Each structure stands twice: as structure tokens, then as C-alpha cells.
Amino acid sequence: MNDLESWLLEGDPSVRWQVLRDLTGASEDEVTVERSRVAQTGQGKRLLDLYVEGAWAGGACFPSQDWRPPDGPVGDPEGQPWTATLPTLRLLREFGVDPQDSRVVTAVDGVREGCRWEYDGSAFFDGEVEPCINGGTVAVGAYFGQDVDGVVRRLLGEQLDDGGWNCEAENGSTRSSFHTTICVLEGLLDYERSGGDLEVADARRLGEQYLLQRKLFRRASSGEVADADWLQFSFPTQWHYDVLRGLDYFRAVGGTPDQRLTDAVEHVRSKRQPDGSWLQENTHPGLIHFELEDGDGKPSRWNTLRALRVLRWTDEATA
Template identity: 35%
Template sequence: MNDFEVISFLLEGDPSIQYQTRKYLLGETEAELSGLRQSISKSGWGRMYLDAQNEDLSFGKGFYAHKWTSTHYSLLDLRYLEIPRETESLVMSVRDITKNCRAGDGGVTGTRGSKHSDVCVNGMFLNYGAYFHMEDEPVKTIVDLLSSQVLPDGGFNCQDKSTHSSVHTTLSVLEGFLSLIRYGYTYRIEDIMRMKRTAEEFLLSHHLFRSSTTGDVMNENFIQPAYPPRWKYDILKALWYFADVGIPFDSRMEDALLIIEKLRTKDGTLLKGKTISGELHFRMEEGKAGRWNPMRAMRVLQHYARLTVNE
């Protein structure tokens, strides 16, 4: 398949795939896509997630039980689907979390009475919480918490007493910051922008996947994109973030972009990648072929002028 045939293949997929293909690859406006976006909550994967929601607005067995059917990861997946932000049951689910799943440090947690919360979980929560119209008060306590967790190298780590940042945690926090910025939250915005810049530099200083000491690949999973990524890091998830925030090409992205180009198969697609083990509501994609990774890769490659599909 050539790139236009791949686009046709993507447009035969779930409404969420169709929507993001037309938005990110074909450059259509939100006004043009309004009806299609609404359909994400009415059919396909979006509807299947909503049908799995419990009467009390939770998913699975609660906030963090079990992976990946919990409220936390279900809301994160729905945010990645770009289901309509105003979906009432999801807005109310986020408000329930901010009311009933708080730790003593101001973050969110699935452990009642806990004094401490996880930095990575808080980053992911900001990502979907801001998307689903979370209120201002929890934003303030979580931003205050995260601002106290920046490590000397500019990133974040969910492990206590760490001296070196984690790419997993750092990218999760970056996605959370981007969501706050994009959806109009202004609390400590200058501090958020500063933390965002240093965290981005941390990832780039590693060329997105290389050890800062040896230059070797830090983890083979980092160069084998999976979807949904959940909390786990890989180069396609990182490059999507950089494209999404509009950061221009940096030479330290080059090796990662070359890997993505090489992962494209002879027919122009990508394999759907590994499925991260754990309990699921359902499988989005069966077999070896998939649409998420090809769409994500094409958006990244198009942003960084490695291909053109919207002329």
C-alpha cells in the first residue's frame, strides 16, 4: 500500500481512528469533524468502554484495580480515544476521584487513608482529569505536589529517594502538563512551563531511548511501540507528545524517527505491537495488523516532514 491506501485503511477503522486520522493526517477542522467525534461515544470502542462503566461511575474494581480495567486506566484510554470531553458519566467519574481518592500529600491514590501518592499516577490523572473538566482545587494540590518532585536532571520518578528520573514517569507528567495548558488551567502556569521545558530536555538528552552513560538502548521495549501504552514509555508515545505540543525537530530525535521509519512494513503500515499483559475490558485490535500504530507513526512522520499525506 502507498500512503494514500494506508489512509483509506485507517478510515475503515473504529470512529476514534477515523476521527484522529482526519484530524491529524488530513487536517480537517473540529467543525468538520463534530459529528464523527460524537459518534465515538455511540459506537465502537468508545461505546464499549462506556458500557463497561459501573453504576457508581467507576470501572473495574475501583480507582486502580485491576490493571487495565480500573477507573484510572479506563479514563486514560478514553482520553486517548478522544471521546467527547463533555461525556457526562466521565466528567462525573473524574469528580468522584477528586472527592474520594485523595492522599494526604494532595495527590490521587487508590489506597484510602494513604499519606502519599504516586507521581506517575498523578501525571496520568492530570492528563485525563483536565480533559474531562476537572475542578480547579485538585489541580492546585497536584501541581504543588509535582513541583516538589522535580529531580536535578529535570525529570520525575515515581520511586522514592530516586536521584535519576524515569522516562515513564517524566512522559506521564509531561502529558498531564500539556493537558492543563491546552484546556485553560492557569494555576502556577509559569512554573508548569518551566517544569515542562526541563522534563522535555531530560527526554531529549537521552535521544528518547538511549542511556546517558553508555549510549546503548535503555530498554528494548522502548523501541517496540505498544498500544494502548498505559503508563509505559516508548519512542512513538514520546514522539507523539513532541508532535502534539508542536516542538520542532531536534537532532536528538533523529535515531528514534529512523526506527519508526524502519518499523513500517512493506505495505506502509506498522504491526500493532505488543499487548501489555493484564486484565482488559476487551481487545481493541486482534491479530498482527492494527491501525493505531500506523496512524500514530504517520502523524509523527508527517509532523517532522518525513512524509506528506494531506496534499
């Protein structure tokens, strides 16, 4: 084990079990034991402790008006709040919390029965209207074993001609959005792998082509960088797209890396620091439950884990 892996293993259980699984070659038993700790201690437990009566922060996508952070506000109050049920369940999914843990089951059952979308009062796992929100709903629903067939059907019917999705389609947009498309793709992949009844593979591959044709960060028309922010890496990503998020999605899909990923992979490689880590660079402003790491400009265990496993996947394919 090298110094970088040792540093990663000093982090939260949510990081440690994934390092053991993806980087160190630990046994399945070691990985399982460490993963079980996500709900029992550390940041996963802290998130579960904040669940109250069917929701986090009293809301589905946004905190209720009478909700107050138990330890005072953390983060940027001028940004979007990330404390409600959807962003919290997304984070627990990223943590890899065991869906069968009793506290997790109780919380998710409570969300299914009691949480309603601010938009129209629909039940949480029935979805909302925006594809980016619904992509996240499908991802967490599939991960936590909930019926999200209705949301998936809606997403399949909203795929645009260029292969992706866009929350602005209802306002007339005919061009897909990187942000929305990655949210939907992650949801469809989780749904497919959870054994969902609906056929989503063809739609998912079309969405992947939308990103691949643009080499994950370039304009299709000119080849220029579409958004400089996408070249910076953050965790949690929330609903935002960036190159590392895109690559980690394709790593999760697996198989031989497409050659059109090369520019993105080399960009990730170029961001490695002399100590072998990657930095937190672009924290998305808003209220959060608590800080996960040390802030922008500091080494990030999450970005380092994600970058290392992307590079391992691509390098092994070309070795």
C-alpha cells in the same frame, strides 16, 4: 485518499476522527461529527457502558476484590489489570471522547465524588503518591475539566535534579525514569493547555530536556539503547514508555522538531511495513475490558496513526 487512509478510516470512531483531523485534511465540521460518535458507538461507548457507581471495575488504580469482568476475563491475568478507573479514563482521553458528552460528564462527576485511591483513600482527583500515577491523574483531570492543582503542586515539588521524575524517588532514587517522566510530561502539557492556574512550562521543558539529552531511548552515560522494549510500539501504552509515545508527545508540543529526535524518528520510519502500516508489537500484559485490535504482530491502526502523524510533523519541518 490512499489505500492506507481508507484502511484507517475503517476502524473505530476513536481512530477515524483523529485520522480525519491529522492526516486527511477533512473539514472541522467532519472532524467534529466523527468525534461525537466516540461516546455514542464503538469502543468508546463500550467503555462508558462499563462505568458503575463512581468507578470502573470498582477501583481507582486496581479493580475491587469482588469485581468480575462482565463478559469473562480478557487478557493476561498474570499481568497488571488495566480495567480500573485511571487506565480507563486514560484510554477515553486517548480516544478523544468529547468531555462535554452527557454520559462522560455523569461518569467523571461520579468519579470525582465517589472514587478513592487504594493507597490511602484520597479522592481520585486529589491524586495518589506515585508520580507516574499522578501524571496520569493530571492528564485525565485536565482533559475532563477537573481541579488537579493539588496534584500538579506535588509533581512540581518532586522533579529531580536531572529534570525528570521517578516513582522510586521516595525509596531514595535520584535518577529519573523514562516511564514516569513521560507520564508527568503528558499531564503537565494537558494541564497547561487546559488553562491551569499554576505555571508549569519551565518544569515541563526541563523534563523534555531529560528525554532529549538521551535522544529518547539512549543512556546518557554510554549512548547505548537503554531498554530494547522501548524500540517496540504498543497501544495502549498504559504507564510504559516507548519511542513512539515519546515522539507523539513532542509532536503534540509542536514547533520545530529538535535535532536530537532524529534517531528516534528514523527508527519509527524503519518499522513501517511494506503495506504502509505499523504493527502492534509489545502489548503490556494484564486484564483488559476488551481487545482493541488484532494482537501483536498484526497491523495496528493506532500505531499507524501515531507514526504517520509523527512523520508528517517531522517531514514537513524539513521539507
